[in-house]
Amino acid sequence: MATLSIALTGNPNTGKSTIFNELTGIRQKIGNWPGVTVDKKMGYVNHKDRAISIVDLPGTYSINARSPEEQIVIDYLLNERPDIVVDVVDSSNIERNLFLTLQLLEHRIPVLIDLNMMDEATKRGLKISSKKLSELIGMPVVETVGRSNKSTRKLLDIFTSTVMNSYQNSELIEKHINAVETIRAGAGEHDIKEEKIISLRYDLIDKIIAVIVDKNGVASTTTTEKIDRFLANGFIALPILLLLLYGVFEITFTWIGQPIADFLNFAINTWFSGIVDDALSTIGVAAWLQSLVVNGVIAGVGSVLTFVPLIFTLFFCLSFLDGTGYMARVAFIMDPIMRRAGLTGKGVMPLIMGFGCGVPAIMGARALDSEKDRMISILVTPFLTCGAKLPVMALFAAVFFPQNASNVVFVMYIIGIVMAIIMAKVLTVTTFKDKQSSFLLELPPYRIPDMKTVLLETWDKGKGYLVKAGTIIFAMSVLIWFLSNYNLSGPTDEMTESFLAYLGAAISHLFTFQGFDTWQAGAAVITGVVAKEAVISTMGILYNVGDVADDTVDAANQMMTALGGSFTALSAFAFMVFTQLYSPCVTALGTIKKETGRWKWLFFAFAYTTAVAWVVSLLVYQIGRLIGF
Amino acid sequence: MAIVVDKNRLTLNRVHPGSSVKIEYLEQSPLKERLMSMGLVPGTVIKVLRSAPLGDPMAISVRSYNLSLRLNDAEKIIVAPKV
Ligand SMILES: Nc1nc2c(ncn2[C@@H]2O[C@H](COP(=O)(O)OP(=O)(O)OP(=O)(O)O)[C@@H](O)[C@H]2O)c(=O)[nH]1
Ligand SMILES: [Mg+2]
Numbered sequence: 001m002a003t004l005s006i007a008l009t010g011n012p013n014t015g016k017s018t019i020f021n022e023l024t025g026i027r028q029k030i031g032n033w034p035g036v037t038v039d040k041k042m043g044y045v046n047h048k049d050r051a052i053s054i055v056d057l058p059g060t061y062s063i064n065a066r067s068p069e070e071q072i073v074i075d076y077l078l079n080e081r082p083d084i085v086v087d088v089v090d091s092s093n094i095e096r097n098l099f100l101t102l103q104l105l106e107h108r109i110p111v112l113i114d115l116n117m118m119d120e121a122t123k124r125g126l127k128i129s130s131k132k133l134s135e136l137i138g139m140p141v142v143e144t145v146g147r148s149n150k151s152t153r154k155l156l157d158i159f160t161s162t163v164m165n166s167y168q169n170s171e172l173i174e175k176h177i178n179a180v181e182t183i184r185a186g187a188g189e190h191d192i193k194e195e196k197i198i199s200l201r202y203d204l205i206d207k208i209i210a211v212i213v214d215k216n217g218v219a220s221t222t223t224t225e226k227i228d229r230f231l232a233n234g235f236i237a238l239p240i241l242l243l244l245l246y247g248v249f250e251i252t253f254t255w256i257g258q259p260i261a262d263f264l265n266f267a268i269n270t271w272f273s274g275i276v277d278d279a280l281s282t283i284g285v286a287a288w289l290q291s292l293v294v295n296g297v298i299a300g301v302g303s304v305l306t307f308v309p310l311i312f313t314l315f316f317c318l319s320f321l322d323g324t325g326y327m328a329r330v331a332f333i334m335d336p337i338m339r340r341a342g343l344t345g346k347g348v349m350p351l352i353m354g355f356g357c358g359v360p361a362i363m364g365a366r367a368l369d370s371e372k373d374r375m376i377s378i379l380v381t382p383f384l385t386c387g388a389k390l391p392v393m394a395l396f397a398a399v400f401f402p403q404n405a406s407n408v409v410f411v412m413y414i415i416g417i418v419m420a421i422i423m424a425k426v427l428t429v430t431t432f433k434d435k436q437s438s439f440l441l442e443l444p445p446y447r448i449p450d451m452k453t454v455l456l457e458t459w460d461k462g463k464g465y466l467v468k469a470g471t472i473i474f475a476m477s478v479l480i481w482f483l484s485n486y487n488l489s490g491p492t493d494e495m496t497e498s499f500l501a502y503l504g505a506a507i508s509h510l511f512t513f514q515g516f517d518t519w520q521a522g523a524a525v526i527t528g529v530v531a532k533e534a535v536i537s538t539m540g541i542l543y544n545v546g547d548v549a550d551d552t553v554d555a556a557n558q559m560m561t562a563l564g565g566s567f568t569a570l571s572a573f574a575f576m577v578f579t580q581l582y583s584p585c586v587t588a589l590g591t592i593k594k595e596t597g598r599w600k601w602l603f604f605a606f607a608y609t610t611a612v613a614w615v616v617s618l619l620v621y622q623i624g625r626l627i628g629f
Numbered sequence: 630m631a632i633v634v635d636k637n638r639l640t641l642n643r644v645h646p647g648s649s650v651k652i653e654y655l656e657q658s659p660l661k662e663r664l665m666s667m668g669l670v671p672g673t674v675i676k677v678l679r680s681a682p683l684g685d686p687m688a689i690s691v692r693s694y695n696l697s698l699r700l701n702d703a704e705k706i707i708v709a710p711k712v
Contacts, residue, residue, distance in 0.1 A: 062666040095692040096668045191662070198665040202673070224695070225678070228688070237682040332697045336683040345686070345697075438660055438702060439686055440667075443695040 003051045005080070006159055009073055009104070010088035011097050012036075012059030013444050015116040015146035018453075019088065020056035022152040027460050028056055029360070030453050031322040033331075033349060034442045035059065035367035040072055047156040055082070061096070063103050064194075068366055077109055084164055086155075087111040091121035091128055091143075092445070095209055102201045105137070105173050106180055110164045113141040114155070120445070125217030132212045138170035147450050176204050224325075224445040232329045232443075241333055244326070246410065248317045253394070253406035257310035261394060264309065268302040269544075288491065292481055295544055300477025303540030304469045304533045307391035312462040314387065318356055319457045323449025327352060328441060335439050341421040342428025344369070344439045347377050351420065354384035355413075356461055358588040362595055369440075372432040378595055379427060380420040382584035382609050385413050387465060388532035392579050395536055399563050400572040408573075412580050419581055419612065468531060476527055476534045480541050484523075495542070510614070514578065515571030515621045525578070531585050539563065570629045574621040581613035639710070641675065642687065642703035649676045650708035658705040660698075668692040674711060 008016040012034030021028055024043030029036055041056045057076060058069035065071045077085060087104060089097040094115070104111050115121075115130055134141040142158055145151045169177070180197050231240060251257075273294055280290040321327060327349055335345030350364035358381050365377040385393065393412050397405040483500035485491060492498055496519070504519030507526060511517045520542045527534035543562035567575065583606045584592070593602040644650050652673045655661050668691055669675070678688040678695065686699045 061663070064662070064666070066663075093692075093694045096694060099666060099668065194662060195665060198662070199670045202668060202670045225690075228678070228695075232681070232688070233679050235682055332681050332686065332688065333683070335681065335697075335699070336685050439697070439699050440660060440663060440702070441697050442667075443688060443697055445695075 001050060003053050004084070004159060005082040006052060006054045006084050006086060007057060007077060007080070007082040008054065008086050008088055009057045009077065009100075010059060010086075010114075011061055011090060011093075011100055012442065014059060014088045014090040014097065015144075016059060016088045017056050018146035018450075019114075019116065019144065019152050019155065020054060022146070022149050023156065024054055027456055029457070030450075031327065032325040032444050032447050032449070033322070033328045034444065035069075035346075035349070038069060038364060038366035040076060045156070048160055050160050052156070052159060055080075060100065062100060063107070067369070074107075077104075078107070084159060084162060085109050085111045086114050088114045088116050090117050091115045092117055092124050092126060094121075094126075094128065094213065095205055098205045098208065099201055101137075102173075102176070102204065105139070105169055106177055110167055110169075111139055112158070112162060112164070113137075113139055115141060115143045116146050118143045119145045119147075124222065125215070125219055127214035127217065129212045129214075133208070136170060136208055136211060137173050138168050140167060172204075176200070222445065227446050228329070228443075231326065232332055237329075237333050241330060244321075248314070248321070249406055249410050249413070251317060252310060252313045253409060257307075257313045258394070258398070258405065260309040261306050261398075264306045268298070268305060269540075273298045273302065288485075291485065292478065296477050296481025296541055297474065299540045299544040300480060300537035301469050301474055303395070303536050304391060304473050305466075307394055307533075307536070308462065308465055308469065310394055311387045311390055311465050312458060314390065315356055315461045316454065316458040318352070319454045319461075320449050323447065323454055325444045325446045328443050331441055332443060337421070338424075339437075339439070341424040342372075342432075342437075343376055343421075343424050344373055344437050346439060346441055347373060347424075350377055351381060351384060354381045354386060356387055357464070358382055358384070358386050358584055359591045362588065362591045365595070370437050372428075373437055375432060375596065375601075376424050376427050378592055379601070379605055379608075380424050382588060382605060383420040383423065383581055383612075384416045385580060386532065387461070388468075388585065389580060391533055391536045392528075393576060395539075396563075396572050396576050400567065400569045408576075412576055415577060415616075416580050419616065423608075423612065465533070468533065472531050473533055473537050476530060477537050477541060480523070480527065480534075480538050484542060500542075511578075511617075513622065514574045514614075514617045515625075516567060516575045516578075518566050520566060521575060525582070528579060529583050529585060531587075532579070535579055570621060570624045573624070574617040577620050578613045578617035581616060582610045583613075584609065639708050640704045641677070641689070641706040641708050642700040644675075644677045644708065646677050646679045649674055649711045651675075651711050653707045653709050656705040656707065658702065660702050661705070664698075664702075664706070667696065669706065675708065 008020055010016055013032065017028040017030045017037050020026065020043060021030065024045050026043045028041055037056060037058045039058065043054045045052050045054065057073050060070045060073050063070050063074045065074050085104065087101050101111060101113060115128060121128055130141040130143050140162055144155065179200060183193050183196050231237060276298060277294045280293060331345035331348040334348050338345050338347055346368055350361045350367065353364050354361035361381045362378050365374045368374045368377055393409045397408040401408040480500065484495050484498045487498050495501060500523050501519045504523030508517040508519050508522035511521065520539065523542065524535045524538040527538045589602050589606060592605050593599060652669060652671050652675060654671050655664060673691060676690040678690055680687045686697045687703055688695055688697045
């Protein structure tokens, strides 16, 4: 039998990806704000010997093909003609959701209506009759709770047993379609006719709602409204926002991340490194191999692994916030500030993703309304502190500002945010002049985040860093070890005469006015373009210059001492600022090319961020010196 | 078509939080079709919830969901007090 093809469509934030993930086992990003999914995604599942393909589409309020997402949806539905188009409806918000349903029916696309979020509708006191809905429009209707797998599993049974051909638009719908077509065929301006049609649709929806929904039990004030009076109202909303963000950092650094990082630092760089070193000595492997393993791989990969729990903690917090619905409030609160910078409040959401990783954040910019918003968002995202920069900040803060480590890291985050806002303004004024932008954002209800989603997402994203440590960072560590232990005449005992020292020294001249013109810093800056964590693994190798034979060397402390020797607190701070702002990693650069479609923007992103980083770190160092640090 | 501008007409941006109003019509604007698609058609009842901490944008409740929009876009929505 041929594969049964299913497409999930519907308004934004109705639970399409939740259902898709539950059915296919794929982990699409889920968040409680509109516009999480920006591209279609395929998944496959077998049920009762039937192969089923399911596609998760971006959420849209209509299908007029006005935005890239709407284009994706309508193209897919009309060109691919899936066997079953599932219209995922947020039952607690059924009126507006039925608008898209009617549009689909007008296109003569039969739909299986999935009244999702039934739990929320019930909680709000809405009684919806799916039977009456089905009778009124002529299409099959099912009820689900996307978060319960029992409920979504039954969808598979329904998919395999439903034959869409056996359903037909009801007379009511046919009459509506006739009326729509009469207006379209009639005289008048296109826009005016379309507006008439929109009103016609809502007239019909009002009629349908009157029959199928019993609103008698609806409370006048929702829980969401009560929370919003506190979180999105009046001037205290701003301090609360800052406090919440600060809370995330406190949890990540002070409470959880840093203690674990300290422990791992000891466990890997002293204990494990010592054991391996001894073992290798006992077996009697070649000195160079011992050095490669201990001073190259363990020092390099280990210094990154130390901070992976920190990254996990941060991702957990971000995913959790994502699930609550607070992100949309951040957009709401921040819109005037973002607008002054030439962006819109909606731009906050992809930017916040940028604290995790720049790559999805750059892609997430697709959810923005205008081309200009998208371009600016893509170009300023790299300034933010992504998960990979986090280890750099954490390590330097711990070494140079042990009393204020989490505050210094917080300041780095703020510097990143402020630079993103300033550059957005600069780009608006210079490159993407006065193009109209608007802000229209649905504020979803607050929800208790689905813990399964939060944990899976934390694991998936965090895993990426583990994989990177085992692949790119591993390879880079070997390379760095080689470059730092060899020169043209073979192995060298003096690192200062190695390939890397020459290379790093050449680059380091650029940083004379920033106070970190050492060859080690220069080398770290180069490797950081490949992956930001490499800044740390490089430092780990270069400053981990213990005598291999001496097993009493406390490698961890030695790295700290060595770092302390080549940076002052001020130049370390300047180096942090530079690392925070300079060129995105190659993966992010590639994504910029892909999303903008032009090489030009890749080179631009590389050059202008590096220039900004150079200037700002220079100012930091020079002003810092003037005021006596 | 001449549009008579009524100085006393009530626009959505001037409605106080907590009040409910009915949409009379929407003036031409780039957002008009999107607003209408999201359920803001003439006759629809809107409840104004609040303005954002910095004064702009505003939040409204319409057709049992909450929406935020900027004041200068809300100015294009002509409303009447709900009776
Ligand atoms: N209470 C409740 N919440 C649900 C249900 N289904 C999904 N959610 C939550 O609704 C939010 C949105 O879910 P998503 O799956 O990301 O929605 P989507 O339709 O893919 O959204 P877009 O990609 O933005 O179009 C998440 O917070 C989910 O946990 C449900 O049946 N009941
Ligand atoms: Mg989705």
